[in-house]
Amino acid sequence: MTKPGSAGRDAGHDAGYDYDVAVCGASLAGSAAAILLARSGVRVALLERRSDPDAYKVLCTHSVTANAYPVLDELGLVPALEKAGAVRNHARWYTRWGWIAPRASAAGPELPYAYNVRRSVLDPLIRSRAEQTPGVDLLLGHHVTGLVRGAGGRTVGLRASTPQGEREIRARLVVGADGKDSAVAKLAGVAERQYENTRFGYLAHFRNLPLHGGIGQTWFLEPDMAYAFPNDDGVTVLAVLPDKKRLPAFREDVEESFHAFVRALPEAPPIDSAERITKIIGTVNYPLHSRKPTAPGIALIGDAALTGDPLWGVGCGWALESAQWLTEAVATAAAGRGDLDRSLAAYARKHRRRLRGHQFMAVDFAKARPFNPVERLVFSAAARDESVARHMHLFAQRLIGPLRFLNPVMLAKASAVNIRHRGASASASASAPPYGADGR
Ligand SMILES: Cc1cc2nc3c(=O)[nH]c(=O)nc-3n(C[C@H](O)[C@H](O)[C@H](O)COP(=O)(O)OP(=O)(O)OC[C@H]3O[C@@H](n4cnc5c(N)ncnc54)[C@H](O)[C@@H]3O)c2cc1C
Incomplete structure (x- = not known):
């Protein structure tokens, strides 16, 4: 477990530093970064406030x-996740035009996937891998409370409160992997933008809650949302994310409101015959955050850099991916063999390029509004056409960004799908309601 100072100041390394990198937070982003950096020859202190x-x-x-998936693979976690019963995260989405059910083309490979797996399985797994990685010192019970500043105010380490007292750890680079309320970002005074989320959310785990096709279900109810995912060990997680306008009534009896909301879903999972095995927990105020991902001597990864809207279920993937982007950009310089500031700038550019567009869309959708015309066009076409559904799958799985998702060729294709659909509906029934090319 904790091996204080075992990779600390030693011969052959810069005498000014205890470690090359000090990572604050040993959850997904921090543990992944520690493993990947250490494998690249970087000495890492991984601090976690929980013991x-x-x-x-x-x-x-x-x-x-x-x-x-590629990050989980690089970390060597895929076999352990499969063994733990992690469920491939195939899903279908309810819309007012019907279900969008992406499936592989007849001759094509399986659709790309990663996993539904409870955090009680995933977090200890990745943290123990970090602890076993040569070059990583996992320091549990280390609550980061301050930064050490060097010349020109540059961050050159951090201070932590531990059961044994205060401790100072000097490092060439401090990584904030400490979640949405990042202490590192706040202590460093990193610029931040917050965006309102006008939905609230509650969730719980169930047994004996079968889902259609054994796969995840997401309900786009415009503006309310709900989802249900099968997980390891036969556990299904159910979440509801209604418009905040419903909060006062919902709060009068959270348990009954949660059940009533689920019962009213189209093709509702049989919640009344299922066994609830956790409390119903939730959050009524969950703003989105975007922070500048670097400062002198500092990098932010995971939620510390960007906290999205939980309804898209993307934060874990980006926590892992941003750890990989950081390692690729800074590993050499963090070990003292390159220009750290240029490397940090490269990481910041990649982070912005990959995530800014996603966050822009999420911020807009967090206003709990109905679909806009472009969304109506694409979602309606995806409910009617397999290849558009596959394209949506790539976006939902964050394998493509918003620009590719809504590229002109795709929009033209979606229009053609809807026009064909309108033609087919009209000839099938003269009395059928007309559908516009935007899906209405
Ligand atoms: C309701 C809800 C549902 C979600 N569902 C999904 C989903 O289905 N899929 C998905 O991908 N994402 C989902 N997310 C988002 C996901 O939980 C986060 O994006 C993800 O956990 C971020 O990982 P992280 O490692 O960056 O931060 P975190 O997991 O938040 O970890 C931060 C770590 O830092 C430690 N720490 C904090 N402060 C300090 C300090 N001062 N000193 C030392 N250690 C510190 C904490 O103890 C913790 O271990 C959901 C979020 C919510 C709120």
């Missing part, structure tokens, strides 16, 4: 998007 090696994030529905 329990099996601690995990409770407020999460733990569906990990397919963009994270």
